[in-house]
Amino acid sequence: MRILVLGGTSFVGRAIVDDALRSGHEVTLFARGRTVPGLRSQPVLLRGDRRNGDYAALAEGTWDAVVDVGGSVPRHVRQAGETLGDRVGRYLFVSSHAVYAPGAGPGADESAPLRTPEWDTEEVGPDTRGPLGVACEQELTSRYGGRATVVRPGILAGPYDGGDQFTYWVRRAARGGRVVLPADPGQPVQLLDVRDLARLVVRLVEEDRGGVFNAMGPAEPLTLMGMLRACARAAGSEVEPVLVPPETIKARFPLVRPDPVWEQTFQRDFGRAREAGLPSTPLVTTAADVLAWDRERGEPPLGVGPTEEVERVLLSYVQGA
Ligand SMILES: NC(=O)c1ccc[n+]([C@@H]2O[C@H](COP(=O)([O-])OP(=O)(O)OC[C@H]3O[C@@H](n4cnc5c(N)ncnc54)[C@H](OP(=O)(O)O)[C@@H]3O)[C@@H](O)[C@H]2O)c1
Structure with missing residues (x-):
């Protein structure tokens, strides 16, 4: 074509x-x-x-x-x-x-x-x-x-992502150790590998298919904790999540949605796209590929998420509390 x-x-x-x-x-x-x-x-x-x-x-x-x-x-x-x-x-x-x-x-x-x-x-x-x-x-x-x-x-992830939201967690999990998680660890997350989106798009034009398609992932429901664990698995690291009530800190963490209205954005139905051929790359694979790409480009400062220094201060505050 x-x-x-x-x-x-x-x-x-x-x-x-x-x-x-x-x-x-x-x-x-x-x-x-x-x-x-x-x-x-x-x-x-x-x-x-x-x-x-x-x-x-x-x-x-x-x-x-x-x-x-x-x-x-x-x-x-x-x-x-x-x-x-x-x-x-x-x-x-x-x-x-x-x-x-x-x-x-x-x-x-x-x-x-x-x-x-x-x-x-x-x-x-x-x-x-x-x-x-x-x-x-x-x-x-x-x-x-x-x-x-x-x-x-919805939110996309993969190599060349300039939005940094998933990259933050990939990089953070790879560093290992105690990780501040200022959220309900069971909060749902929807994240789609950009290459899965690409497959859907190309397939839709190949099949000359009209209509509207939500495009989210992964196929199985995912939580914030599950995402962190998948990132750690991809990096071969050990993480110890430290749960912090979100209302006690000002720093914003990517993909954390304390507001229940926004939480709903991570529970959309994307069955029509799945039926049309949207694949679902395992999150561990996406995380491993993002990690490799991020390292290759030299891990520049990210546009979202707290710096290592801010997270250290948060951890010492939690330990002292
Ligand atoms: N990232 C996410 O999580 C996410 C989620 C949902 C939807 N989306 C959607 O994905 C789309 C953006 O994806 P992307 O930026 O990664 O797409 P992309 O197509 O890979 O990059 C943007 C392209 O637009 C070109 N461009 C920028 N300004 C232009 C101009 N004035 N005239 C002509 N071309 C121009 C850029 O090339 P030049 O700079 O060379 O012009 C570049 O090729 C948006 O529609 C966004 O809503 C993204």
């Missing part, structure tokens, strides 16, 4: 491109060309800038499918659709679980209520990301109808 990927060089898109190439498809990338992918076999890169509405490089060509990983405001999707029109067969948009309104109970599926769409700003932040995503999805389906596919991933 001929697949056009809007984006495709950083994390999520990179995994999709890698899977598509491995599956024997012909891939074209559209991006500014600032992020260098270093993929095994380099696809053609068409340069443009969605922020400026510069889609001139896409004025010609036909593709069986377009996978949009870089659209964050509805104008991006509208302009891409206006440019590509019927020169693409299927338009798959990688959206996110942020589109869901809070409050749906555990087990909520793709029919759960969405946030109110936002059309009047292009500022993407914690309050607007979800509403802008809803507007992107509406822009897509109003143009492409049955030729539209929407994939809504």
